[in-house]
Amino acid sequence: MSTAATDAVSDPRAPVGVGVIGIGLIGTHHADNLARRVPGARLVGLADAQPGIAERRAAALDCSFWTRDYQQLLDNPEVEAVVVAVPADLHADVIVAAAQAGKAVFCEKPLASDLADADRAIRAAREAGVILQVGFQRRFDRAYASARRLVSSGALGQIQLLRSITRDPSLDQPERVTPGAIFRETLIHDFDVLRFLAGGAEPVEVYALADALILRDWKPRGMLDTAAVALRYDSGAMATADASFQAVYGYDVRAEVFGSEGMASIDVSDSAQLVHHTWAGSIRARPRWFIDVFADAYAAELAHFADCIRGRASPESTGEDGRAAMVMALAAMRSAETHRPVSIDEITA
Numbered sequence: 001m002s003t004a005a006t007d008a009v010s011d012p013r014a015p016v017g018v019g020v021i022g023i024g025l026i027g028t029h030h031a032d033n034l035a036r037r038v039p040g041a042r043l044v045g046l047a048d049a050q051p052g053i054a055e056r057r058a059a060a061l062d063c064s065f066w067t068r069d070y071q072q073l074l075d076n077p078e079v080e081a082v083v084v085a086v087p088a089d090l091h092a093d094v095i096v097a098a099a100q101a102g103k104a105v106f107c108e109k110p111l112a113s114d115l116a117d118a119d120r121a122i123r124a125a126r127e128a129g130v131i132l133q134v135g136f137q138r139r140f141d142r143a144y145a146s147a148r149r150l151v152s153s154g155a156l157g158q159i160q161l162l163r164s165i166t167r168d169p170s171l172d173q174p175e176r177v178t179p180g181a182i183f184r185e186t187l188i189h190d191f192d193v194l195r196f197l198a199g200g201a202e203p204v205e206v207y208a209l210a211d212a213l214i215l216r217d218w219k220p221r222g223m224l225d226t227a228a229v230a231l232r233y234d235s236g237a238m239a240t241a242d243a244s245f246q247a248v249y250g251y252d253v254r255a256e257v258f259g260s261e262g263m264a265s266i267d268v269s270d271s272a273q274l275v276h277h278t279w280a281g282s283i284r285a286r287p288r289w290f291i292d293v294f295a296d297a298y299a300a301e302l303a304h305f306a307d308c309i310r311g312r313a314s315p316e317s318t319g320e321d322g323r324a325a326m327v328m329a330l331a332a333m334r335s336a337e338t339h340r341p342v343s344i345d346e347i348t349a
């Protein structure tokens with residue numbers, strides 16, 4: 001280990017050296033955050049398999065180390081931790097390699113593409129004794145975190161109903177949508193929220209409907225662009241989630257927790273601070289870009305990751321949370337395919 005990395009680990013105030021693997025849509029944003037707005041962390045390297053990508057971003061962010069081979073990033077002693085932002089089918093392999101190199105891992109959702117891979121990733125992190133955090137940024141959004149505190153304090157009473165909604169503005173790149181993505185990649189956030197806000201209750205049964213309602217012609221290619229899910233918890237509570245890949249009015253992310261003593265409702269994509277009044281009426285514009293909605297949450301989740309590595313916070317959004325949301329997504333996929341309710345046990349058995 002280099003002197004710099006040894007000094008960093010022995011000094012709990014030193015910023016954590018973080019490398020980013022996969023500099024695409026979300027990896028670019030994480031790299032920018034690490035370079036500029038994450039207290040407790042500093043960007044020390046970038047890796048992307050495509051020629052020129054890591055190099056160009058490194059130049060823009062004044063980062064001196066870049067490579068096309070993520071193993072070289074893992075071999076760099078300046079790198080104490082990595083952000084994994086490659087496509088989901090590669091997550092498990094990269095997590096295992098990073099854990100075996102002794103690096104703490106922040107992995108974008110979903111944790112993996114199947115349960116065997118999720119277990120492999122969790123096991124590798126546990127055996128190496130490194131932190132594994134999954135990128136469920138809604139947990140770090142102020143409104144969601146406040147709702148969770150209301151649930152935990154008992155202020156909402158006994159939790160009876162929950163609801164979570166994710167609607168993206170536009171299905172403009174249908175070729176990027178893999179079969180099952182609406183469950184594995186999109187509703188996975190809702191599934192996590194529905195556990196995060198359930199006061200410790202765990203889902204036991206899932207019923208899902210899904211179809212291609214936006215791009216009907218794409219259905220034979222496996223496109224599912226609209227989905228609705230109902231679920232039941234071991235506490236008896238019930239929840240619904242729905243998702244659409246095209247809300248013409250903009251990005252729409254909402255949640256509700258309803259209990260015997262009241263309700264918490266969240267609408268992070270309602271820009272209530274700006275209402276444009278015109279002759280035609282009043283317009284509350286919604287953002288069209290998820291990064292605008294969750295800008296603070298994306299920085300907060302990485303700050304939390306750095307705090308965990310330095311022992312200043314306890315892990316939130318763990319590998320086990322990533323696995324639990326995946327189980328719900330797999331149950332929903334099976335339910336949509338078979339047109340019947342699917343018990344969680346059926347997936348985990």
Ligand SMILES: NC(=O)c1ccc[n+]([C@@H]2O[C@H](COP(=O)([O-])OP(=O)(O)OC[C@H]3O[C@@H](n4cnc5c(N)ncnc54)[C@H](O)[C@@H]3O)[C@@H](O)[C@H]2O)c1
Pocket residue numbers: 021022023024025026027047048049050053068070085086087088090108109110135136137185290
């Ligand atoms: N939390 C969120 O809100 C959020 C938002 C967007 C994406 N994501 C997740 O982040 C992950 C990445 O999504 P994206 O949209 O940024 O994908 P993307 O396709 O835009 O980027 C992936 C990048 O990984 C690189 N890559 C592929 N194989 C590699 C390898 N072996 N080594 C190094 N680099 C490699 C590609 O060249 C590409 O630049 C997905 O799991 C996705 O679900 C999460």
